[in-house]
Amino acid sequence: MDRSGNAEVGAVTHILTLPSGEQMHFQLELRQRRTIGLKITPSGLVVHAPKRISKGQLETIILQKASWISKKLQALSARQVPELQWQHGEQLWLLGQYVTLDIEQNVRTKAVQHVPGKLLLALPEPHDREAVARKVVQWYVKQAKEDFLRRLEILSAKLGVPTPVLLISNARTRWGSCNSKKEIRLNWRLYQAPPHLINYVVCHELAHLKEMNHSARFWSVVASLYPDYKEAEKSLKAWSPKLHAM
Numbered sequence: 156m157d158r159s160g161n162a163e164v165g166a167v168t169h170i171l172t173l174p175s176g177e178q179m180h181f182q183l184e185l186r187q188r189r190t191i192g193l194k195i196t197p198s199g200l201v202v203h204a205p206k207r208i209s210k211g212q213l214e215t216i217i218l219q220k221a222s223w224i225s226k227k228l229q230a231l232s233a234r235q236v237p238e239l240q241w242q243h244g245e246q247l248w249l250l251g252q253y254v255t256l257d258i259e260q261n262v263r264t265k266a267v268q269h270v271p272g273k274l275l276l277a278l279p280e281p282h283d284r285e286a287v288a289r290k291v292v293q294w295y296v297k298q299a300k301e302d303f304l305r306r307l308e309i310l311s312a313k314l315g316v317p318t319p320v321l322l323i324s325n326a327r328t329r330w331g332s333c334n335s336k337k338e339i340r341l342n343w344r345l346y347q348a349p350p351h352l353i354n355y356v357v358c359h360e361l362a363h364l365k366e367m368n369h370s371a372r373f374w375s376v377v378a379s380l381y382p383d384y385k386e387a388e389k390s391l392k393a394w395s396p397k398l399h400a401m
């Protein structure tokens with residue numbers, strides 16, 4: 156989670172060929188910083204580098220760390236959750252609970268319906284994985300928007316600030332962000348997570364309205380809204396691969 160939504164715009168995928176001939180893909184995010192940071196995320200390697208870094212410097216550092224990176228990437232793929240098949244009977248996460256995808260063949264496509272334990276779909280081609288995925292994701296985005304807005308209203312009142320503008324994001328590497336215009340972006344995939352984790356991310360981003368950094372002061376604002384934030388941060392990391400399967 157970053158404090159500025161702007162960094163995301165600058166993220167570009169790069170490819171570096173290693174001496175072994177292997178290709179390493181990474182996302183480069185140029186930031187106001189002095190050192191280079193390497194991070195393994197569910198979407199792979201992300202490099203945070205100073206804005207004025209040269210290509211040569213960057214490559215040298217990545218090559219130096221190549222074995223560490225591939226070890227981490229291997230561990231990541233071992234942890235990775237199997238890809239969703241978007242088929243009848245499959246289980247999805249919804250607010251931290253399983254729901255079973257129930258796909259019915261019907262000449263007319265119907266709106267997705269959520270009943271206890273099930274997500275009902277009706278469409279002409281029930282084996283059209285793309286169509287199923289599209290419908291389900293659309294539904295999650297719509298639900299997420301309503302759900303997150305409600306949490307944002309309650310928690311911003313608790314913090315004593317006006318409810319900020321909520322935008323729904325589809326970012327691959329972050330759960331939320333808050334920009335200098337005081338708009339909050341939340342990733343729709345969070346709608347799969349247990350409610351307390353959604354609350355945590357909302358509190359985290361709201362705290363950025365007061366402190367646009369990750370200083371001790373920032374964390375004390377977070378703690379005033381969400382005392383058990385350390386536990387939530389850990390739990391969110393653990394949930395991350397599951398939430399990214401969709």
Ligand SMILES: [Zn+2]
Binds near residue numbers: 156157158368
């Ligand atoms: Zn943050």
